[in-house]
Amino acid sequence: MNDRVDWNDLRERRMAEPGVAEAYEATRLAFELGQEVRHLRERNGWSQSQLARAASMTQSAVARFEAGGTVPTLAVLERLARALDRKLDVKFNPKADAA
Numbered sequence: 848m849n850d851r852v853d854w855n856d857l858r859e860r861r862m863a864e865p866g867v868a869e870a871y872e873a874t875r876l877a878f879e880l881g882q883e884v885r886h887l888r889e890r891n892g893w894s895q896s897q898l899a900r901a902a903s904m905t906q907s908a909v910a911r912f913e914a915g916g917t918v919p920t921l922a923v924l925e926r927l928a929r930a931l932d933r934k935l936d937v938k939f940n941p942k943a944d945a946a
Contacts (some may be wrong), residue, residue, distance in 0.1 A: 877887045878915030880924070885913040901930035 858907045861867055886902050888898045888909075902909070903926060912927075919927075921937070928935040 881913040881915040
């Protein structure tokens with residue numbers, strides 16, 4: 848008997864479980880936000896410590912955020928935006944597949 852499960856089958860089964868798709872989406876969003884902040888920080892030539900000081904955060908909080916390890920509050924996003932000399936713009940867009 849072959850009890851091996853292929854990755855795609857396992858993923859499909861897991862994604863069908865209640866709450867998994869929502870958690871996956873929240874994780875994706877946190878990761879993308881973190882990557883954008885890291886990109887902006889590096890473009891400024893700043894270390895995580897420099898950004899942390901400018902945003903009144905700790906370096907470890909910036910590191911966790913950039914790694915997508917936390918889902919930020921709007922207040923944290925606003926502090927990071929100000930520190931990076933950006934304007935925070937939160938909006939709702941239509942889904943790409945909406946007709």
